[in-house]
Amino acid sequence: xxxxxxxxxxxxxxxxxxxxxxxxxxxxxxxDRIASHRISVRPIYGEEVIARFLDKHVAVHxxxxxxxxxxxxxxxxxxxxxRHSIAPKVVAGSxxxxxxxxxxxxxxxxxxxxVKLDKVAISEAFVGIAETGTLVLLSAPSxxxxxxxxxxxxxxxxxxxxxxxxxxxxxxxxxxxxxxxPRTVSLITGPSKTGDVEQTIEYGAxxxxxxxxxxxxx
Amino acid sequence: MSTxxxxxxxxxxxxxxxxxVSLQQAMGRAESGFVETRRHCVEAxxxxxxxxxxxxxxxEHTLEHLDSYxxxxxxxxxxxxxxxHWASSGEEACRIILxxxxxxxxxxxTKGKSMVAExxxxxxxxxKAGLEVVETxxxxxxxxxxxxxxSHIIAPAMHKTxxxxxxxxxxxxxxxxxxxxxxxxxxxVSEARQVxxxxxxxxxxxxxxxxxxxxxxxxxxxxxxxxxxxxxxCLPRVHIITAGIEKVIxxxxxxxxxxxxxxxxxxxxxxxxxxxxxxxxxxxxxPEGPEEYHVVLVDNGRxxxxxxxxxxxxxCIRCGACLNHCPVYTAIGGHSYGWIYxxxxxxxxxxxxxxxxxxxxxxxxxxxxxxxxxVCPVRIPLPDFLRQHRVRQNQxxxxxxxxxxxxxxxxxxxxxxxxxxxxxxxxxxLLSYLGRHRGAFEKLPFGRGWTVVRDFPAPTGATFQQxxxxxxxxxx
Numbered sequence: 001x002x003x004x005x006x007x008x009x010x011x012x013x014x015x016x017x018x019x020x021x022x023x024x025x026x027x028x029x030x031x032d033r034i035a036s037h038r039i040s041v042r043p044i045y046g047e048e049v050i051a052r053f054l055d056k057h058v059a060v061h062x063x064x065x066x067x068x069x070x071x072x073x074x075x076x077x078x079x080x081x082x083r084h085s086i087a088p089k090v091v092a093g094s095x096x097x098x099x100x101x102x103x104x105x106x107x108x109x110x111x112x113x114x115v116k117l118d119k120v121a122i123s124e125a126f127v128g129i130a131e132t133g134t135l136v137l138l139s140a141p142s143x144x145x146x147x148x149x150x151x152x153x154x155x156x157x158x159x160x161x162x163x164x165x166x167x168x169x170x171x172x173x174x175x176x177x178x179x180x181x182p183r184t185v186s187l188i189t190g191p192s193k194t195g196d197v198e199q200t201i202e203y204g205a206x207x208x209x210x211x212x213x214x215x216x217x218x
Numbered sequence: 219m220s221t222x223x224x225x226x227x228x229x230x231x232x233x234x235x236x237x238x239v240s241l242q243q244a245m246g247r248a249e250s251g252f253v254e255t256r257r258h259c260v261e262a263x264x265x266x267x268x269x270x271x272x273x274x275x276x277x278e279h280t281l282e283h284l285d286s287y288x289x290x291x292x293x294x295x296x297x298x299x300x301x302x303h304w305a306s307s308g309e310e311a312c313r314i315i316l317x318x319x320x321x322x323x324x325x326x327x328t329k330g331k332s333m334v335a336e337x338x339x340x341x342x343x344x345x346k347a348g349l350e351v352v353e354t355x356x357x358x359x360x361x362x363x364x365x366x367x368x369s370h371i372i373a374p375a376m377h378k379t380x381x382x383x384x385x386x387x388x389x390x391x392x393x394x395x396x397x398x399x400x401x402x403x404x405x406x407v408s409e410a411r412q413v414x415x416x417x418x419x420x421x422x423x424x425x426x427x428x429x430x431x432x433x434x435x436x437x438x439x440x441x442x443x444x445x446x447x448x449x450x451x452c453l454p455r456v457h458i459i460t461a462g463i464e465k466v467i468x469x470x471x472x473x474x475x476x477x478x479x480x481x482x483x484x485x486x487x488x489x490x491x492x493x494x495x496x497x498x499x500x501x502x503x504x505p506e507g508p509e510e511y512h513v514v515l516v517d518n519g520r521x522x523x524x525x526x527x528x529x530x531x532x533x534c535i536r537c538g539a540c541l542n543h544c545p546v547y548t549a550i551g552g553h554s555y556g557w558i559y560x561x562x563x564x565x566x567x568x569x570x571x572x573x574x575x576x577x578x579x580x581x582x583x584x585x586x587x588x589x590x591x592x593v594c595p596v597r598i599p600l601p602d603f604l605r606q607h608r609v610r611q612n613q614x615x616x617x618x619x620x621x622x623x624x625x626x627x628x629x630x631x632x633x634x635x636x637x638x639x640x641x642x643x644x645x646x647x648l649l650s651y652l653g654r655h656r657g658a659f660e661k662l663p664f665g666r667g668w669t670v671v672r673d674f675p676a677p678t679g680a681t682f683q684q685x686x687x688x689x690x691x692x693x694x
Contacts, residue, residue: 005304008463008517012285015525022286030286034434034469040272041265041475060491113506116419132489141503149448149492150418167477171470181435181497183507184452189489192445194407196357196373198244198380199251202407205356206414207445207492 037175039168042131049130050215053163056133057213060190061203064213074101076214077122077155084210086120086153094142095124097157097216111142114150121147121208122155127170128163128213132189135213136170139184148186154208156188160217228579231554240379241551247376252542255486256593263482273479274597276472277533281524287433287466288515294436298498300511308338311516315340315425315458316347318512322456324349324422330440330447331355332427333371333536334460334516336558337571340425352417354446356410363390369552369560371538372484377551380406414446424450424508428461429535430476431513434469437495438513441480445492457496457508463515464532476535479595483537519571528570528603533596534563540590540600546583555580562590566603574607575616581607582617643681650679 013019021027045052054064065076081088088107091114092098103109114121123143126136135156139145148154164170167187174181192207203209226234235241260266280287292302305311311334319327327349329335341351341362353362357374361367363386368374375383383406388399391413400409426447428438438459440447451457467473481487500507523532541547541561552560556577559567565580581604590600611617612625631638653659653676661669668674680688 004306004310007306008304008515008521009285009288011517011521012288012463012524015521016282016285018285021289022283026283027286030283030290030468034290037469037471039471039474040276041269043263043265043478056488060487060489116415134489134493139504139507141501141505144504144506145448145452146506149445149452167474168471171474181437181495183497183499183501183504185437185495185497186448187489187493187495188491189487189493190491192443193491194356194444195251195485196355196360196375196444197383197403197406199247199373199376200403202403204411205407205444205446206354206411206418206449 037168037171042166042168045131047130049163049165050160053128053130053133054215056130057128057190058133060133061193062133062190062211062213064215066215068216068218070097070100070216073097073157073214073216074103077101078104078107080153080155080212081120084153090120090122090155091118091147091151092122093124093144093147094140095157097124097159098122113144114146116150118151120153120155121151122157123147125156125158125162125213127173128158129165129167129170129187130163131166134167134187134189135211137186137188138178138182139186140182145184145186148188149192149207151208152204153210153212154191155212155214157214157216160215228554228556228583231556232550232583235550235554238551240382241377244377244379245548245551252372252484252486252538256483256539256542257486259482259486259488263478266479266482269475269479270595270597272475273535273595274533276467276475277596278530280467281464281529281532284463284466284524287468288463290433291431291436291466294433295498295511295513296436298436298511299501300436300498300513303512303514305514305516305518308516308518311338311460311514311518312340312343314514315460316343316349318456318458318510319344319349319423320347322423322510324456326417326421327351327423327425328417328421328450328454329353329358330424330426330442330450331358331374332425332460333558334427334462334518335425336368338460338516338518340460352414352421354414354418354444354450355442356407356444356446359410359414360386363387367553367558370541371536371560373538377553418449418453421450421454423456423458424452424454425458425460426450428459428465428513429480430473431461431466432468432470432473432495433466435495435497437497439473439493439495441477441490441493443485443487443491448492448494451494451496452507455508456510456512457499458512458514459496460514460516463517463520464534480535480537483535483539483593483595523570527606528566530596530598531563531566531570531603533598534567535596536563537595539593539595543589543593545585545587545589550583562600562604563598566598566600566607569607574611574614578611578616581605581611639681639683643684646677646681647679650677652676 126138191211192205194205303314353359360375369377429441430439481490499511544561547561557568569577586601658673
């Protein structure tokens with residue numbers, strides 16, 4: 001195994017007309033380039049971020065409720081489950097928004113990774129990206145990534161103050177707010193879909209058939 | 219599966235493809251589907267061309283320092299608890315991956331779509347050792363059931379019609395309890411979802427490709443619309459990532475450049491549904507996630523490409539835009555190309571990876587119309603590469619003696635412009651005279667390929683060059 005490492009690196013260096021690793025100063029300049037977090041070209045847009053975010057989210061077949069305060073979240077969740085005739089049995093992640101919910105008695109809430117038969121998951125977004133209507137979800141011990149991919153429905157809570165303009169803003173926030181990059185950083189734009197049958201979009205391929213955001217705040 | 223064992227010639231494949239009604243029906247959707255949606259999406263972003271320049275520059279920069287960036291990436295993967303393996307060849311990559319599977323006592327392996335895995339014939343290697351391998355991308359799953367190669371990078375089963383898929387499912391899923399034949403798109407997708415769900419949750423090992431490897435963080439990035447890549451990455455005990463060595467990019471900011479280009483170029487989306495960064499195995503308090511995280515870096519001819527004239531081919535991000543915009547590809551479909559890389563990028567890559575003599579026809583099955591280069595998100599000069607292939611083939615005296623003699627005659631003529639014009643004017647005048655009444659020909663000597671499906675319009679008397687001269691003279 002290590003022989004191949006040497007061999008592949010040697011061949012690459014040969015192709016680059018070198019015999020050994022790049023000079024220290026060159027390597028340092030490459031590390032500096034990474035650390036500069038230089039942003040190149042971004043699509044300029046003038047719209048206000050919340051409007052843009054919701055427009056883009058709806059354009060990729062997402063749905064949303066917008067509530068003023070965290071007290072109203074539970075009603076929106078229950079209404080959503082009713083609307084789609086989903087039994088009130090959910091798997092939930094954790095976080096300040098989810099933890100503050102007071103669940104009605106008829107709801108069963110389980111905090112564990114998702115399994116095959118789970119119908120609905122409730123998650124909390126790290127941020128939303130207005131540029132593309134994308135949700136960013138981070139895995140954590142209390143927020144298993146399987147919640148994003150296994151259930152039929154995913155409900156995501158998003159704090160209105162956490163909608164950023166561009167994708168690069170996410171990288172900045174991750175660096176600023178977390179000591180370490182989470183194991184999975186999921187950028188989710190609309191529900192699961194496939195174009196593999198007749199190049200025509202069909203929703204609900206392997207991941208959630210529906211993606212519903214509850215936007216909190218005014 | 220390799221080109222070297224192909225018994226049917228390219229010409230025969232093309233004839234079969236053009237006369238294959240189902241294939242023509244299936245391919246007919248490509249133009250309206252991929253091409254139109256991409257155009258709308260690109261037109262909505264004025265920065266697109268500038269983005270292409272940036273992406274090209276980032277790739278060129280990374281390739282120029284490829285060894286350093288791969289080492290940075292490796293260091294970060296290890297720091298996060300993962301393992302990096304280096305494979306010189308496809309066989310070695312298969313050996314490494316099989317070793318990991320056996321070490322983990324694996325029986326069932328799920329796979330996300332990976333072109334590198336196709337390239338190195340990974341499924342065959344694993345199946346030969348007794349493992350059950352299930353493709354989870356719907357398109358890949360369909361062609362696995364049909365026992366075929368992918369015909370398109372993004373839509374591996376685009377050559378299949380709905381009724382063909384319906385038949386395949388009926389044949390293979392009856393034993394699983396799906397007795398009724400599903401016919402609508404919705405039913406077909408839903409049945410695949412149900413069948414594969416059982417596979418996802420019971421797999422021991424998940425193998426995915428990587429759209430990008432980020433040196434800054436040691437992450438692999440997977441882009442899908444279905445979510446199959448994520449279920450393959452999250453659920454099994456072991457996650458193995460196969461990636462060509464050219465997949466590394468420096469930073470997360472660089473990643474954003476490519477994400478803006480990839481989905482737009484591939485499917486005309488601003489973002490695919492799922493873009494996920496995976497960094498290492500499960501962490502201390504994680505209740506789920508793979509216990510092992512392996513990245514297998516595959517060379518398999520790439521470092522040789524880095525050395526030569528074809529370096530910029532390593533910029534390719536496998537979006538498939540060049541396929542969708544190629545009139546030859548859309549007419550004959552991917553299977554005619556004889557290998558997994560198809561269309562313009564395949565016609566460049568296949569001869570490089572399998573040898574010029576094994577893929578003689580591919581560089582020649584091109585009209586040099588240049589659409590592939592126009593749409594390429596990393597500005598690979600594909601037509602130039604195809605022309606270079608032709609030159610090298612000619613230098614190495616590959617191809618039929620007749621075709622080479624015809625080309626040298628033409629070359630001799632083309633270097634003598636006056637003579638060339640005089641010679642070319644003859645048949646034009648002759649045809650113009652013969653066709654003066656009807657204005658078209660139903661039959662022509664050597665022209666059956668044309669006249670069998672349509673009439674050949676009679677020339678109106680002057681050659682293009684003559685008309686050009688005349689027009690230039692009449693201009694003020």
